[in-house]
Amino acid sequence: MIKYYSITNNQVIEHDISKEEMKKVYYKLTPRQFYLLHELASKTPDSSDEETLNFIDRVLSDSKLSYSSNLKIIKAFLVGEFVVDFSKRYFIHILPGDDTYLNLNSEGEPFLNDMYQWGTHKTIFTKNEIEDMKKEERFRGINFDECLEEALEDDED
Known part of the structure; x- marks a missing residue:
C-alpha cells in the first residue's frame, strides 16, 4: 500500500491522490525512513537554522541508516512531500x-x-x-x- 504525504507546519499530513499523481513524486521512502522523517517533522525546533541543522544531524546520526538513506530523508523533508510504500x-x-x-x-x-x-x-x-x-x-x-x-x-x- 502506497501513501502520499506532505509536511506543513511541522506536521506530516496524509493525502488522497491518484496513482498517476503519486508516480510524479520524486521521493519514495521505506516505512523505516518515514518514521524517522515523521520524528524530524514533528520535533524540529523553529528557533534557528543552526539549531534545526544540529537537531537533524543528531537524529540522523542515531538512526543507524546509511548515508544515502539519510540524504533521501533530508531531501524529502526539505521538499515537503514524499510517498511511502508500506507493501511487504x-x-x-x-x-x-x-x-x-x-x-x-x-x-x-x-x-x-x-x-x-x-x-x-x-x-x-x-x-x-x-x-x-x-x-x-x-x-x-x-x-x-x-x-x-x-x-x-x-x-x-
Missing part, C-alpha cells in the same frame, strides 16, 4: 548459500550476491516489482514463488 518486501534467494540472492545494480542488471543493500544495489523487492520481473525474459528460469524470503523492516535501509 522480499529477498529473492535463488540458490542455497549466503551469496546467492538476486541483486540489481543501478542500471537494473541482475547479479548474485548477499542480501545486504548498499550503494545503489537493490536486494529487496515489493510484490509488484517481483510480478514485473516474472514477465521479463531475462528472469524466465527463476521460480520466484519458491525463492521469496520476507524482508523485515530492520533489513531495509
